[in-house]
Amino acid sequence: MKISTxxxxxxxxxxxxxxxxxxxxxxxEMLSKSTGCNAAAIRSxxxxxxxxxxxxxxxxxxxxxxxxxxxxxxxxxxxxALEPDGLEHLIGCHPNPYEKCPVGQNIRDVLKQPYxxxxxxxxxxMQTITLEQLLETYTNLIKD
Numbered sequence: 001m002k003i004s005t006x007x008x009x010x011x012x013x014x015x016x017x018x019x020x021x022x023x024x025x026x027x028x029e030m031l032s033k034s035t036g037c038n039a040a041a042i043r044s045x046x047x048x049x050x051x052x053x054x055x056x057x058x059x060x061x062x063x064x065x066x067x068x069x070x071x072x073x074x075x076x077x078x079x080x081a082l083e084p085d086g087l088e089h090l091i092g093c094h095p096n097p098y099e100k101c102p103v104g105q106n107i108r109d110v111l112k113q114p115y116x117x118x119x120x121x122x123x124x125x126m127q128t129i130t131l132e133q134l135l136e137t138y139t140n141l142i143k144d
Contacts, residue, residue: 052081
């Protein structure tokens with residue numbers, strides 16, 4: 001049970017963009033160095049964030065910018081932009097239960113409702129945490 005690291009990489013990029021977009025041209029190469037991910041992976045993430053209207057990248061000259069205020073970007077909006085079906089796979093059911101076993105025949109139906117509830121709980125929590133809060137935590141950490 002694990003949420004993809006794409007979300008943490010995207011949040012890393014968004015914090016970087018929020019901190020530096022008015023000081024330097026924030027490029028995928030710059031974000032690649034900061035995140036430790038290759039530039040192609042960063043461009044893919046930026047493309048998904050742009051499609052979700054969370055950021056914009058200036059054509060031609062480049063440079064990523066937030067398209068919304070940090071308080072209007074939630075972890076959920078980032079996660080959903082990257083993996084729209086992600087919660088459906090948050091907790092997976094093992095793929096080959098024995099069909100002749102009564103438990104094996106019914107395990108998916110037994111787990112469906114609890115797993116949906118867990119997914120909704122994760123989503124609700126992700127919707128309450130904003131980029132603004134993450135930036136505040138970051139700012140407090142670098143002050144020390």
